[in-house]
Structure formats: structure tokens, C-alpha cells
Amino acid sequence: MAGRNHLFVPGPTNVPEAVQNAMHRNMEDHRSPDFPKLVRGLLADLPAIFGSTKGQGFIFAASGSGMWEASLVNTLEPGSRVLVARKGQFSQLFGDAAQRLGYQVDAIDVPWGMPTPPGELEAALRADAAHAIKAVLVVHNETATGVTSDIGAVRTAIDAAGHPALLFVDGVSSVGSLACRMDDWGVDAFISGSQKGLMLPPGLGVLCLSPRALERVGTSTAPRAYFDLRPMIASNATGYFPYTPAVGLLHGLRASLDLLKAEGLPNVAARHHRLGNATRAAVTAWGLKTCCQVPSAASDTVTTIMVPDGLDAIKVIEHAYRNYNLSLGGGLARLAGKAYRIGHLGDVNELMLVGAIAGAEMAMRDAGFALTAGAGVAAAEESLRAART
Numbered sequence: 001m002a003g004r005n006h007l008f009v010p011g012p013t014n015v016p017e018a019v020q021n022a023m024h025r026n027m028e029d030h031r032s033p034d035f036p037k038l039v040r041g042l043l044a045d046l047p048a049i050f051g052s053t054k055g056q057g058f059i060f061a062a063s064g065s066g067m068w069e070a071s072l073v074n075t076l077e078p079g080s081r082v083l084v085a086r087k088g089q090f091s092q093l094f095g096d097a098a099q100r101l102g103y104q105v106d107a108i109d110v111p112w113g114m115p116t117p118p119g120e121l122e123a124a125l126r127a128d129a130a131h132a133i134k135a136v137l138v139v140h141n142e143t144a145t146g147v148t149s150d151i152g153a154v155r156t157a158i159d160a161a162g163h164p165a166l167l168f169v170d171g172v173s174s175v176g177s178l179a180c181r182m183d184d185w186g187v188d189a190f191i192s193g194s195q196k197g198l199m200l201p202p203g204l205g206v207l208c209l210s211p212r213a214l215e216r217v218g219t220s221t222a223p224r225a226y227f228d229l230r231p232m233i234a235s236n237a238t239g240y241f242p243y244t245p246a247v248g249l250l251h252g253l254r255a256s257l258d259l260l261k262a263e264g265l266p267n268v269a270a271r272h273h274r275l276g277n278a279t280r281a282a283v284t285a286w287g288l289k290t291c292c293q294v295p296s297a298a299s300d301t302v303t304t305i306m307v308p309d310g311l312d313a314i315k316v317i318e319h320a321y322r323n324y325n326l327s328l329g330g331g332l333a334r335l336a337g338k339a340y341r342i343g344h345l346g347d348v349n350e351l352m353l354v355g356a357i358a359g360a361e362m363a364m365r366d367a368g369f370a371l372t373a374g375a376g377v378a379a380a381e382e383s384l385r386a387a388r389t
């Protein structure tokens with residue numbers, strides 16, 4: 001098919017030309033005397049994308065899910081109790097990972113479409129007078145439902161309960177796109193991966209730990225091997241890795257961090273807000289609903305669009321891909337067939353988004369939706385024009 005695939009899944013996302021070019025190189029010796037120059041620069045610049053000057057950044061050949069494991073096994077004693085707020089497939093999986101690693105998992109479940117409830121977290125922590133709960137696990141941007149949680153409010157809730165639990169935040173679909181304030185929010189482990197807001201191919205897990213979490217790394221008795229941060233900290237201090245890093249991706253990460261810095265993180269977040277608003281304007285014009293139930297919590301990186309009863313979201317995705325070379329995200333787990341997702345994060349601009357909205361609209365009409373042709377496109381255009389002027 002002529003032209004490019006329109007990649008509008010919420011990860012992997014488009015890889016900017018500057019990042020592609022940075023990775024297009026022969027391999028090199030990762031033990032060479034020159035290698036630390038690259039590594040030191042990356043590790044110095046990494047905490048900024050999490051909103052941290054105090055934290056320490058880590059890079060693994062892994063994916064976001066690997067960083068769930070890395071953060072847990074390096075900071076918690078085996079069998080510790082953790083509290084997870086579940087409100088979508090990724091927060092469910094974060095809790096599942098903890099359970100499979102032998103932690104005792106308490107869960108607060110809210111309906112999919114709702115953000116993390118700070119009040120319920122506070123109540124659960126107050127009830128834990130003995131401080132058995134060692135960590136609170138929260139997903140910042142729930143990619144399944146398109147809902148962004150207020151992590152500052154989560155921190156306030158933990159403090160109001162006077163509870164010493166560590167705060168772990170999954171930022172896989174927020175870091176590099178949405179405003180992240182790790183230090184202000186008192187996040188102890190902020191987790192991400194390469195293929196979403198960082199605009200890289202999949203293959204890197206990135207993590208930032210607070211000074212308080214870092215202290216635990218040395219004292220925890222948990223068994224760890226690949227994800228053990230102790231040899232990582234020792235090697236990184238000399239500009240190297242304890243094993244072979246993903247050399248090509250590291251060069252891509254250099255370019256990606258440079259792009260984010262050049263645009264400015266507040267501008268990056270503002271661009272995502274314009275894209276999110278325009279997508280939501282289209283959904284409203286289609287007469288459809290998003291999964292997100294709280295307008296102020298609507299995600300600026302992914303929109304989950306509910307499909308009316310009797311219609312099939314899987315057909316929309318198929319028509320979009322086959323007829324228009326547009327890749328849309330599927331509904332996950334209990335939302336399979338009932339919703340589809342438009343990812344609008346990373347290297348995306350206004351007209352790319354309008355193209356995707358046009359394609360989604362055409363695919364929905366192909367799948368039998370009663371929509372007025374152009375309604376969503378018109379609404380998105382006006383939203384984007386209003387945001388520019």
C-alpha cells in the first residue's frame with residue numbers, strides 16, 4: 001500500500017526521523033573507553049522526564065512490565081504486603097505481577113473508567129495501623145480505559161494517613177507525554193518503557209527511584225538476578241552496564257531525550273492536551289462515549305471509545321487497518337469488542353490526528369455505525385483551531 005501506515009495504537013508509537021537516524025549505525029564495543037560518554041549523559045538526563053532532580057534513573061533491556069518486577073524485587077522484602085488500586089487492565093496486571101512474585105496483594109477495585117480513588121486508599125492505609133503495607137501500586141495513565149489518575153492526590157492521601165508505604169507509579173503511557181512530577185508527588189519508583197512517550201522501538205525498560213527507595217536496594221534480602229540493581233548501580237557509576245545493553249536503543253534514547261528537551265516538557269504536555277481535546281471533541285460529535293467517566297481525568301495520550309450495543313469494535317479496527325492502513329488499538333480484556341482505542345501520544349501532530357479521526361470515522365461507517373460523514377473530523381478541526389488561536 002502506498003504511503004505510510006497511520007500508527008494510532010497507544011504503543012508502540014511513531015519513531016521520529018531523528019531517532020531512527022540515531023539508531024542507524026554499526027554496533028560498537030560497549031566496553032570501549034568512549035562508551036561511558038553516552039551512558040553518563042543518558043543517566044544524567046533521564047530523571048528529568050519523570051520530573052525528578054533527586055532520583056536515580058535506570059535503563060534495562062526489557063519492557064515496561066519488567067520494571068514492575070525490578071522495582072518490587074529491589075525494594076521490598078519477600079512476601080511483603082502491597083496495596084494496588086485496580087481500575088483497568090494494566091493496574092490489574094501490575095497487581096498480578098506482584099502476586100506472582102510472592103507479595104501479598106490487597107486490592108482496591110474501582111469500575112473501569114474511574115481514576116484511582118485517593119479517599120479509598122487513605123482509608124485502607126489508616127486501617128493498617130501496624131504498617132504491614134509496604135508499598136502502594138498505582139498506574140498513572142491507565143492505557144486500557146484512557147483515564148489519568150491524580151498522583152499528587154494519591155501522595156496527599158498517603159501522607160494524610162501518616163503511612164510510610166513506598167509509592168510505586170506505572171508511567172508507561174505518561175512519561176514523556178504528560179506532566180510528571182516525581183519529586184513533588186513523592187513517588188518512590190516511577191516505571192516506564194521505550195515504546196510509548198519516548199518514541200523509541202520497544203526494548204527498553206526505564207525506571208527512576210527516589211533516594212528512599214534506593215536505600216532499600218542495598219538492604220532488601222529479596223532474591224534478584226537480572227533485575228538486581230546492585231551490580232547496575234556499581235557499573236553505571238563507571239559509565240558501563242553489568243551486561244550487554246541495547247546499544248542501538250541507547251543511541252535512540254539520546255535523540256529522544258534531546259527532542260523532548262528541545263520541545264520543552266511543558267510544551268510536550270500542552271501538545272498532548274490539544275490532541276486529547278480534539279479526539280474527545282470527535283467522539284462527542286459521533287454521539288459516542290469514552291470509557292472515562294470523569295471528564296477531568298480524561299487521558300491526553302489515549303482515548304478509549306465505547307461502541308454501542310449490537311456493534312463490534314473489532315470490525316472497526318479491521319476495516320481501519322485493511323481499508324485505510326490505519327492501526328487502532330483494541331479494547332482490552334473485558335472491553336474486547338466493546339471499545340476501541342486511539343493512541344495520540346509521542347511523535348504526533350495535529351494533522352496526523354485529523355487523518356486518524358477521518359479513518360476511524362470511515363471505518364465505523366464501514367462497520368455499520370450510523371454517523372454523519374465528517375462530523376468527527378469537523379469537531380476535531382475546530383477544537384484544534386481554537387487551541388491555536
Ligand SMILES: *Cc1c(COP(=O)(O)O)cnc(C)c1O
Binds near residue numbers: 065194
Ligand atoms: C504498555 C503498558 C504497560 C506494559 O508495558 P510493556 O512495555 O508492554 O511491558 C504497562 N503499563 C501501562 C500503563 C502501559 O500502557
